[in-house]
Each structure stands twice: as structure tokens, then as C-alpha cells.
Amino acid sequence: MARQAQTSTAILGALSIGPLTGYEIRQAITSVLGHFWHESFGQIYPCLAELAADGLVETTPGDRPKSSRYQITAAGRERLRALLAEPPVPQAPRNGVLLRTFFGDAMAPDDLGRMLTSVTAESQARLHSYAAIRSSMTEEPGYAEHGRYWEATLRAGELAAQAQLTWATETTAALVPER
Amino acid sequence: MARQAQTSTAILGALSIGPLTGYEIRQAITSVLGHFWHESFGQIYPCLAELAADGLVETTPGDRPKSSRYQITAAGRERLRALLAEPPVPQAPRNGVLLRTFFGDAMAPDDLGRMLTSVTAESQARLHSYAAIRSSMTEEPGYAEHGRYWEATLRAGELAAQAQLTWATETTAALVPER
DNA sequence: GGGCACATGTAAGCTGTTACATGATTAA
């Protein structure tokens, strides 16, 4: 998958649901895709300019002066479909928690315990936030058409967080001396 | 956590188990830590040179001409302990599978099905490879001291792969029309 | 009028990958 293609996919995808400003795209990616995707402004604005130059998005005419929204074009939808068809780019794994666990013998026992405690807390926090999303999701605009797909990604988050919680609990019991 | 710190941690960790050449470090990271960590040569060699300059590793005198192994020093072990105590650097999430799933409505149904099929196959392959590792692990040198920690990381891999398999199966049933 | 959220952009710099260059050793 080519240069910038990943960012383009996220942006075109966001715009396929409705027109947004660059700022709103960032917000949408952070709040909605946040548990499995990330983009910074430094990526979004240049990419958006490129997409506009290629005729894949266009600015809506009216609106307030500084805040014209970007809208996906027919060519943009076609490109999005093509991008989605490409195999996902695998992310090189860099799991700091497992790296530390693997070399746990070289760690101070307290440090290992602290780390596992925070993993536990983080997993539980994620499970809670997913529960909140699940109960509010049905009222989001676009739920009728897209909801089944949103639910699938949410389910992935729940399963991953649950697995992480199980691991942290088991591992604390196995490796952290009590008191 | 500072520059290169993550790579230093992995390298010092590997050398804390035994002396290795740069090439062997790469091999060890790929084969042993491969399911949760990644380093390329372009990272390893410059980092190793820095570590040697700082007196955290040193080359063993003898051996074959071009293949002197690096050995961790006392200062290196101290640094490793300090690095392991730092909180893990969180990896920005970029899950291409979930990105595609979220925008699944804009995808050709066949493409979604193909993607989920390959996720299923990949999860199963990972489960098989973990089973193989589990049965051979006890004979590895260092298992007696470090084995409990190695098992913990292996367990994390198993739980994650199992969760992924569950997700792919459920999602295929929910979103991919049969035949 | 002061602060905050909205909004857009750029430049510097770090991290990490890829491709290339080089050569030794070993097995077929």
C-alpha cells in the first residue's frame, strides 16, 4: 500500500459518512476510531490538500468564512473502495508491556507489580468506555446504515480488552509476590 | 522514555541472557520476541555502537575474526534495570483490519469476506505456532531462571490470538453473506 | 475583554524501514 494511503483511507472513510472540516476529521478519528486508529494534524492537513488536488474531495461552497467543510466526490468514493480492497498494512509489533515482562527477571519486583496493576486498571477503563459507547451508539447519525460495522469494531475492542484483563490478572497472580 | 531507549532495552535485554553478535541479536529478537517486538538492522547496529561507546556493552576478545560477540557490562545491567522500570511507551494504534471493518459499508462484500478469512487463518496459525513454542520452550537454555516470564508473554500471545479468532469468526457470521 | 474552543497550517526533528555495498565462511 502506497505512501499516505493509510491516512487517505481514514480521511476518505470519515468523509464518506458526511462532510467535515479538517479539525472535525481529527476529532472524529480521535473520538470514534480512537481505540484502533490515530492521526495527527501534521498528517491530516497535507493529505487533505493532496486529496483536493486530485479531485477526490472538494470544499463545500457556503458555510462560515474560515470553516468550509470537505466533501467526498464520486472519484473519492471510488478511490476509497479501491483503498479498502487492499490488504491491511501490518503494524510492526512493539509491545512495551510484554518486552518488560519477558525480561521480568531483570526487573525490580515492585516495578513489575506496578506495571501489571496499571495494565489491569487500563483494561477495566477500556471495558467501561466500550460499555458507554455501546449504549449511546444507536442514537448516532448514520447508525441505521453503518451500525453493524461499528458494532463489529466495538466487539473487537471488547474482546481485546477482556483478553488483556485476563492476562494481567493471571500474570499478577503468577509473578507478583503478595504484599 | 528517551531516544533509542526502546531499542536499547531490547538489545540489553537480549544480551542479559547471553553474549551475541549484532546479527544474532536480530535473529533472537525476530524468533523469540517476534510476536510482540520488532527491530531492523538499521536500528540495531547504530544503537549497539552507542551502547559500546557508553560502556554498557563490550566485545568479547577472542572468537572468530569478524564475529566478536557483544557482552553486557555491570553498568549495562544497571541501565537495563532502569530502562525496564520506566513506564512502557504506548504504541499509537493503527489497526488496518478494524479501519476497513468500520468502513465496511463502503467495501465490496467479497473484499470484506476475503479479509476476514485471512484474519481467521492468521489467528489459527499463531495459535499453532504458540503451541509449538510451548512444547519446545522447556529445553531452551535459560529456561530455569527465565521460564516463568517467557511463559507469561506466551500466554499473552495465546489470549490475544484466541480473542482475534473469536472476533473473526463472529464477524464473518454477522457481516459476510453466505455463498 | 478575556478565555476557550474552533480552525488551519508549517517546520524541525525523531524513528524506523529499505535498499544497497561489502566481505567472510560454510555446505552442496
Added chain:
DNA sequence: TTAATCATGTAACAGCTTACATGTGCCC
């Protein structure tokens, strides 16, 4: 002898983050 593997390194580049600069509109 030729191919594969071992072994070390570098240079170019892609990708991404961070910090900064700049300005608008709204609410208290």
C-alpha cells in the same frame, strides 16, 4: 565453484509527532 548464510554497516527516504504560529468566533 557457486550458492547460501553469516556478518556489518550506511545512506536515503518515508512516516509521523511536536511545537509553533496565526487567526476567528463565541460565551461569560
